[in-house]
Amino acid sequence: MVLPGTGIGSRHRWLPAAPLALALLAVTGCESKPEPRPKPTVGASASVPRVCAKPAPGPARAPAGAVAVDPAVVGDLAAKTRSNPPNTTFWLRPGTHTLTRHRYAQVVPKEGNRYVGAPGAVLDGRETNQYAFGGTARGVAIRHLTVRGFVAPHDEGVVNHDSADGWVIEHSTIRNNSGAGLMAGVGQRVRANCLRDNGQYGMNAYKAGGRLRGLVVEGNEITGNNTDDWERRRPGCGCTGGVKFWAVDGADVRGNWVHDNRGTGLWADTNNNDFRIEDNTVEANDGAALIYETSYNAVIRRNTIRRNNWVEGRERAERGDGFPYATVYVSESGGEPRIPARTDRIEIHRNVLEDNWSGITLWENADRFCNSPANTSSGDCTLLVKDTDRCAQPGISTAPLHADCRWKTQRVEIHGNRFTLDRSVVDCEEGCARMAVLANYGTYPEWSPYRGRQVAEAITRRQDNRWRDNVYVGPWRFVVRDQSRVLDFAQWQDAPYRQDAGSTLRFRERGGDGR
Numbered sequence: 001m002v003l004p005g006t007g008i009g010s011r012h013r014w015l016p017a018a019p020l021a022l023a024l025l026a027v028t029g030c031e032s033k034p035e036p037r038p039k040p041t042v043g044a045s046a047s048v049p050r051v052c053a054k055p056a057p058g059p060a061r062a063p064a065g066a067v068a069v070d071p072a073v074v075g076d077l078a079a080k081t082r083s084n085p086p087n088t089t090f091w092l093r094p095g096t097h098t099l100t101r102h103r104y105a106q107v108v109p110k111e112g113n114r115y116v117g118a119p120g121a122v123l124d125g126r127e128t129n130q131y132a133f134g135g136t137a138r139g140v141a142i143r144h145l146t147v148r149g150f151v152a153p154h155d156e157g158v159v160n161h162d163s164a165d166g167w168v169i170e171h172s173t174i175r176n177n178s179g180a181g182l183m184a185g186v187g188q189r190v191r192a193n194c195l196r197d198n199g200q201y202g203m204n205a206y207k208a209g210g211r212l213r214g215l216v217v218e219g220n221e222i223t224g225n226n227t228d229d230w231e232r233r234r235p236g237c238g239c240t241g242g243v244k245f246w247a248v249d250g251a252d253v254r255g256n257w258v259h260d261n262r263g264t265g266l267w268a269d270t271n272n273n274d275f276r277i278e279d280n281t282v283e284a285n286d287g288a289a290l291i292y293e294t295s296y297n298a299v300i301r302r303n304t305i306r307r308n309n310w311v312e313g314r315e316r317a318e319r320g321d322g323f324p325y326a327t328v329y330v331s332e333s334g335g336e337p338r339i340p341a342r343t344d345r346i347e348i349h350r351n352v353l354e355d356n357w358s359g360i361t362l363w364e365n366a367d368r369f370c371n372s373p374a375n376t377s378s379g380d381c382t383l384l385v386k387d388t389d390r391c392a393q394p395g396i397s398t399a400p401l402h403a404d405c406r407w408k409t410q411r412v413e414i415h416g417n418r419f420t421l422d423r424s425v426v427d428c429e430e431g432c433a434r435m436a437v438l439a440n441y442g443t444y445p446e447w448s449p450y451r452g453r454q455v456a457e458a459i460t461r462r463q464d465n466r467w468r469d470n471v472y473v474g475p476w477r478f479v480v481r482d483q484s485r486v487l488d489f490a491q492w493q494d495a496p497y498r499q500d501a502g503s504t505l506r507f508r509e510r511g512g513d514g515r
Helices: 019-026 077-081 310-318 454-462 487-491
Strands: 067-069 087-093 093-098 116-119 121-124 140-142 147-148 155-157 167-170 173-175 180-183 190-193 194-196 201-205 212-218 221-222 242-243 247-255 258-259 266-267 272-277 279-285 290-293 296-301 305-306 328-331 346-349 351-355 360-364 410-417 419-420 434-439 465-466 471-473 477-481 504-506
Touching: 067 077, 077 087, 173 180, 173 419, 190 258, 194 201, 201 212, 201 221, 242 247, 247 266, 290 296, 328 346, 434 454, 434 465, 454 477, 477 487
Parallel strands: 067 087, 087 116, 093 121, 116 140, 121 147, 140 167, 147 173, 155 180, 167 190, 173 194, 180 201, 190 212, 194 221, 201 242, 212 247, 221 258, 242 266, 247 272, 258 279, 266 290, 272 296, 279 305, 290 328, 296 346, 305 351, 328 360, 346 410, 351 419, 360 434, 410 465, 419 471, 434 477, 471 504
Antiparallel strands: none
């Protein structure tokens, strides 16, 4: 569940950002596994990586010098890993490989080890073992292997459980596990894998105690994750989706097919920086296609984004919630030249967004800043202030802390995109087809220097957030400053906002409903 302006992180405590959020926290949790919800039928383009249906087979014979692993011997993989030196290649024969029946039994690789599965090689946790591969060894590679049936706890992962650095996971299927299918370390490469039907995330890119740098996520199919529906079990946890990124500095997320996840497709949450999210197909996720939250400097381009947020958007609209729940949600995130990256802006361009619940929302919570009780990224501060305690009175009321103690939605450019929405396809009357730039009225805490409408005015008119040269087809409306102010296209382009210069809007196309 995405609440506006809150720190949407599974390791953070939630507080409502504004009165409109209070009703959302009243959702009744349920610890039992929910019934599957109907999904829209989407025909993927021929260019998407259909990794789950057609996984690349591994070698039918052991590579030269490899140690063969016998599926008939319980624990053979872990035992041979212990008895062989670093930089050993292990070839898993066809069949189902298992570990000993102990919750903490796992494979602990040595530096440079390589694990290669033959066609039909499966490592099965039998709903008993928590982790498949752990430890801190660097430079481990896992290829052509199916990993299933492990029961990692909430917020933990099955493959690379300890977020070791330099791992390569390729051409593997990681499915039907609890927790996250895999974790990530510095310099990790995740290519051409099927990450599907895991209990919480396909991947949780988080490294305890430090920043995670140089991550590549390329050509994967990421689908059906969050089968345990954690947002209903822990309302407002923000702990779900296809992939979650935490404090990642430098990530290339390209050419993936992210679809039919329960919750958000791709979610970058808390002090991420320097992302390139490009050439992905993101479709039919229950929630937003992409959330970029309390983070910095990103390029989001050439993505096909369609039929997202039908479930969560409709649920909120039916409850009478007027917030513009987005397909691409930029929450307290912006370009910051003082933080080194390949760009000093957030640039969203050359994307096609088709029949999603809504469009792009730029949001900033006036009550969310370092050291505020309303900052649900508890204990975290911006990348511009190392000591959170400095963000207090009287210093926070003056420069530079007044600006640097809050994550700001600024320097966002949205251009060259195509936004289409047919209400007869999306099946919506109210709450959909919105584009937005807004904030709440600052109220909390009492010592906050951001009370009142100053943040709403700043995000709307003074923080260099700009739409231009886009194409709109459908009944689009535009929300500015706060959610009560809804404009038509002419008002959006006119003074004082002057957005979308060079853009066009057509109400009908190919028999659109025209409502």
